[in-house]
Amino acid sequence: QDFTIRAVANSNEEDEDYDGLQVFKSHVEAASNGRIAVEIYMGTQLCSNGAECLQGVADGSIDVYISTSGGAAGLFPYVQVLDLPYLMQDDRIAEKVLAGDFTREMRKMALADSGDTIRLMTIGNTGGWRNFANTKQRVQKPEDLAGMKLRTVVADLPQELVRALGASPTPIPWPELFTSLQTGVVEGTKNGITDIMSMKFPEAGLQYVTLDGHAYMAALWWMSNQKFMELPEDMRQVVVDGFYQLQQATFASPKRKSIPAYEEFVAGGGDLYVPTPEEKQAFADAAQPVYEWFTSNVDGGQDIFDLMKASVDEATAELQAERSADIN
Amino acid sequence: MALLGGVIRPISWINEHLLMLGRGVGIIAIAVMVAVTLLQVFCRYVLNNALPWPDEAARFCMLWMTGLMAPTAFRRGGFVAIDMLALALPRAAAAILNIFLMVVSLTVLVFAVQIGWSETTGLGGRFASASLYIPTAIDFSEWQRVPRSWMMASLLVGIVLLIMVNVELILRNVAQLLGVTDLPPIPHADTQGAE
Amino acid sequence: MLVWFLPVFLVFLMIGLPVFFGLLAAPGILLFLNGQERDLTLLYRNLYNGMDSFPLMAIPFFMLAGEIMNRGGITHRLVEFSQALMGHLRGGLAHVNVLSSMLFAGLSGSAVADTSALGSMLIPAMEKQGYTRRFAAAITAASSVIGPIIPPSGIMIIYAYVMGESVAALFLAGLVPGAMVGIGLMLLIKLMADRYDFPVASRKFTWGERGQASLKAFFPLMTPIIILGGILIGVFTPTEAAAVAVAYALFISLFVLRTMRIGELGDVMGRAGLTSAVVLLLVGAAMSFKTVVSLSHTPQMLAEFILTLTANPLLLLFLVNLLLFVVGMFLDAGPAIIILGPILGPVFVGMGVDSIHFAIIMCVNLTVGLATPPMGLVLFVASAVSGEKVMSISRTILPFLAVEIIVIFLITYFPAISMTIPRLTGFAN
Ligand code: NA
Numbered sequence: 001q002d003f004t005i006r007a008v009a010n011s012n013e014e015d016e017d018y019d020g021l022q023v024f025k026s027h028v029e030a031a032s033n034g035r036i037a038v039e040i041y042m043g044t045q046l047c048s049n050g051a052e053c054l055q056g057v058a059d060g061s062i063d064v065y066i067s068t069s070g071g072a073a074g075l076f077p078y079v080q081v082l083d084l085p086y087l088m089q090d091d092r093i094a095e096k097v098l099a100g101d102f103t104r105e106m107r108k109m110a111l112a113d114s115g116d117t118i119r120l121m122t123i124g125n126t127g128g129w130r131n132f133a134n135t136k137q138r139v140q141k142p143e144d145l146a147g148m149k150l151r152t153v154v155a156d157l158p159q160e161l162v163r164a165l166g167a168s169p170t171p172i173p174w175p176e177l178f179t180s181l182q183t184g185v186v187e188g189t190k191n192g193i194t195d196i197m198s199m200k201f202p203e204a205g206l207q208y209v210t211l212d213g214h215a216y217m218a219a220l221w222w223m224s225n226q227k228f229m230e231l232p233e234d235m236r237q238v239v240v241d242g243f244y245q246l247q248q249a250t251f252a253s254p255k256r257k258s259i260p261a262y263e264e265f266v267a268g269g270g271d272l273y274v275p276t277p278e279e280k281q282a283f284a285d286a287a288q289p290v291y292e293w294f295t296s297n298v299d300g301g302q303d304i305f306d307l308m309k310a311s312v313d314e315a316t317a318e319l320q321a322e323r324s325a326d327i328n
Numbered sequence: 329m330a331l332l333g334g335v336i337r338p339i340s341w342i343n344e345h346l347l348m349l350g351r352g353v354g355i356i357a358i359a360v361m362v363a364v365t366l367l368q369v370f371c372r373y374v375l376n377n378a379l380p381w382p383d384e385a386a387r388f389c390m391l392w393m394t395g396l397m398a399p400t401a402f403r404r405g406g407f408v409a410i411d412m413l414a415l416a417l418p419r420a421a422a423a424i425l426n427i428f429l430m431v432v433s434l435t436v437l438v439f440a441v442q443i444g445w446s447e448t449t450g451l452g453g454r455f456a457s458a459s460l461y462i463p464t465a466i467d468f469s470e471w472q473r474v475p476r477s478w479m480m481a482s483l484l485v486g487i488v489l490l491i492m493v494n495v496e497l498i499l500r501n502v503a504q505l506l507g508v509t510d511l512p513p514i515p516h517a518d519t520q521g522a523e
Numbered sequence: 524m525l526v527w528f529l530p531v532f533l534v535f536l537m538i539g540l541p542v543f544f545g546l547l548a549a550p551g552i553l554l555f556l557n558g559q560e561r562d563l564t565l566l567y568r569n570l571y572n573g574m575d576s577f578p579l580m581a582i583p584f585f586m587l588a589g590e591i592m593n594r595g596g597i598t599h600r601l602v603e604f605s606q607a608l609m610g611h612l613r614g615g616l617a618h619v620n621v622l623s624s625m626l627f628a629g630l631s632g633s634a635v636a637d638t639s640a641l642g643s644m645l646i647p648a649m650e651k652q653g654y655t656r657r658f659a660a661a662i663t664a665a666s667s668v669i670g671p672i673i674p675p676s677g678i679m680i681i682y683a684y685v686m687g688e689s690v691a692a693l694f695l696a697g698l699v700p701g702a703m704v705g706i707g708l709m710l711l712i713k714l715m716a717d718r719y720d721f722p723v724a725s726r727k728f729t730w731g732e733r734g735q736a737s738l739k740a741f742f743p744l745m746t747p748i749i750i751l752g753g754i755l756i757g758v759f760t761p762t763e764a765a766a767v768a769v770a771y772a773l774f775i776s777l778f779v780l781r782t783m784r785i786g787e788l789g790d791v792m793g794r795a796g797l798t799s800a801v802v803l804l805l806v807g808a809a810m811s812f813k814t815v816v817s818l819s820h821t822p823q824m825l826a827e828f829i830l831t832l833t834a835n836p837l838l839l840l841f842l843v844n845l846l847l848f849v850v851g852m853f854l855d856a857g858p859a860i861i862i863l864g865p866i867l868g869p870v871f872v873g874m875g876v877d878s879i880h881f882a883i884i885m886c887v888n889l890t891v892g893l894a895t896p897p898m899g900l901v902l903f904v905a906s907a908v909s910g911e912k913v914m915s916i917s918r919t920i921l922p923f924l925a926v927e928i929i930v931i932f933l934i935t936y937f938p939a940i941s942m943t944i945p946r947l948t949g950f951a952n
Pocket residue numbers: 627628629630631632633669670671672673674675676
């Protein structure tokens with residue numbers, strides 16, 4: 001064994017991040033014939049947030065780290081493009097976009113911004129899609145959210161979205177969210193179903209989920225560029241392939257995990273609402289101000305937005321061609 | 329002997345006044361913490377319109393309060409420790425033990441100040457605050473996000489102050505060992521507990 | 524190799540290195556010797572990030588609220604109220620001492636504040652009535668540990684933060700154990716009072732006089748109701764509740780009772796700031812320490828070792844109580860929780876002990892440790908307040924400690940005592 005890769009994810013072993021890391025470890029250790037060992041540290045054992053962990057990646061105390069777009073936005077603000085609502089329609093589009101040149105472009109931007117220290121390896125998924133969930137009533141149209149106190153992270157984009165839909169964005173630290181939902185400090189949140197169920201939010205009264213899918217929960221996998229470039233070329237290929245395997249695993253894992261989560265939610269009396277295409281369009285229309293906010297307020301926002309849009313269009317066209325070939 | 333006293337007196341004077349300033353700023357920081365947290369409760373519960381920044385602003389103040397006030401506690405002997413051994417030893421031996429413990433502390437602090445400097449000036453310090461802004465134009469027309477380093481500097485400054493206190497305390501212990509007794513005492517030196 | 528940081532830490536602690544430096548020096552030295560210099564950065568980073576947390580804000584806030592109430596003469600009214608209720612009993616002032624501590628506990632999260640505030644008022648009063656000074660000091664110290672058991676509680680905030688538990692659940696779980704300590708002490712006082720013929724403090728108050736005393740104590744007594752009620756009905760989070768407690772204490776001291784002047788505010792905030800700065804640095808250092816606990820796989824090894832002793836959780840809980848009690852004799856509750864929580868918590872939760880239940884066992888046991896000789900912090904404070912020697916207070920406090928140890932074992936083996944309220948309110952499963 002010649003190299004050790006120390007990988008960190010702030011989530012726990014129930015999370016899809018862990019599934020991805022297991023696949024990564026297994027591939028890299030086997031394909032490198034044991035020359036590379038992968039150590040996995042789950043949770044906040046070594047570092048506990050994006051700023052702290054990415055600094056670890058930059059200075060080499062951590063080799064691999066997964067952040068959400070929110071976790072990296074303080075350093076690379078343009079990654080918030082992944083949070084823009086209703087831009088990528090579904091999993092197939094998202095997976096095509098993230099497997100393509102879009103990710104390579106973002107890698108270049110991040111390397112340039114970090115002085116060639118932090119390398120974006122791949123973008124996968126963590127937790128499926130964000131949906132609106134609340135303790136009050138079924139939400140079918142944006143007006144149903146009017147005045148509702150919705151928990152958001154302290155970041156501009158999700159707050160702009162909540163405000164655009166007429167609700168009141170309320171920052172609550174994640175550990176205090178259960179109690180806050182229970183006591184009514186906030187009335188709703190925007191999360192994926194697996195997070196909602198693993199935090200037992202329905203027990204705190206969170207009984208209404210609208211599957212609007214307003215944001216893809218992207219997982220950005222970072223690696224210390226120095227560590228990566230120090231590897232011989234054949235080992236670099238092993239690592240890159242490992243990240244491909246990891247990406248595939250994290251695309252698949254949330255889909256599997258969400259099945260029992262949805263079942264459990266409904267079995268517990270939860271109201272699961274799937275909006276019609278027209279209703280979804282109404283949400284998308286109401287969310288328009290967020291795009292303007294993003295392109296005019298975020299450094300590099302216009303460029304990355306255009307790139308994302310072009311990638312989505314391209315993916316949509318490809319997909320249509322593939323579909324028509326498949327069904328005929 | 330006189331030389332030692334001549335070194336300790338100015339250091340003591342500087343520490344005394346720097347820490348007084350630190351306590352003053354720390355007190356303002358506490359007041360701001362309370363005020364913005366209450367403001368947030370009011371805006372969320374009464375106006376149904378929570379503000380994005382009080383959480384971060386309050387943490388900002390808490391970190392600076394800690395960095396600026398902990399050195400005073402250290403100087404007054406307020407850091408929690410089991411001091412049974414020193415109490416049981418004869419005076420000279422206790423002073424030697426204290427000097428040894430102070431040197432261990434100083435070593436920790438010297439490592440910390442180096443790491444702290446590279447952390448604060450490094451990539452992690454460049455992270456932009458999610459909700460805190462400062463004006464960059466005199467007419468408040470342009471605003472910029474506060475970098476995380478402004479918050480991280482609190483611990484770095486705290487460590488520098490702790491080092492200055494530590495050096496003073498080592499010198500005072502040496503002086504005590506050599507029988508220098510005419511040094512100005514540290515005001516309010518006492519122990520205080522967390523519980 | 525890395526696991527040697529634990530004995531090194533213990534040696535540092537025993538020879539008197541401040542806990543803060545010990546928490547950093549011991550792991551630092553081992554990482555250095557182990558060739559893991561890059562991980563020294565992780566120590567620093569977790570020190571900083573450990574302090575950078577919104578829930579921790581409750582620590583300075585509750586300390587400040589306690590300082591204000593003390594300065595604002597609120598304590599005085601609680602004692603008068605207790606006297607109106609219990610002063611006529613045999614051993615009246617001893618009962619008043621305990622009841623005042625229970626009431627004071629609803630306003631303050633600190634045993635030291637309790638001892639100094641109530642002790643300076645009640646110890647001289649008890650002496651005047653013919654109690655020995657050491658008895659007065661001992662009952663003051665023994666009852667002050669109720670302060671951090673009944674919410675709010677500084678050490679529960681620290682535990683919840685370091686271990687990722689719900690502050691609200693811990694607060695609610697402390698209500699009954701805190702009341703049990705108080706009632707247990709009162710029962711013992713009643714026994715002693717009959718045997719040693721303790722004096723009554725006053726004639727029996729009429730219901731009208733009691734009403735008057737209640738009225739005067741009304742505003743201070745509302746504090747815990749505002750804190751817990753506000754959390755329960757969703758006006759504010761537990762952290763914000765601490766800020767509300769500050770505002771409320773200020774309001775009644777400055778405007779309702781007019782017992783404090785604005786000019787005293789700076790001094791009060793300075794005292795609260797100094798104490799909490801020390802605690803916050805310790806919490807940060809604990810998070811660094813925890814990092815090395817993880818890197819060294821200590822909890823796993825410890826769990827394996829413990830399971831070779833016995834796999835019976837009841838026996839293990841007995842052993843852990845012994846361990847905590849011994850640790851509590853030498854170390855303050857806050858640092859002890861900071862050091863032992865991350866090591867012991869996962870072991871017992873892994874064996875099926877409810878995490879809130881375990882938290883309460885730890886918090887109550889280590890809080891009682893504040894009043895155990897030789898190093899009990901409140902013994903020293905009680906000694907300073909009364910002028911009695913620590914040694915003689917230590918001897919006199921023993922029967923009261925026995926009551927508290929009985930309570931510790933009751934809450935250890937009857938989880939329902941602590942868990943019922945958090946379960947009924949939905950804050951624990
Ligand atoms: Na209390």
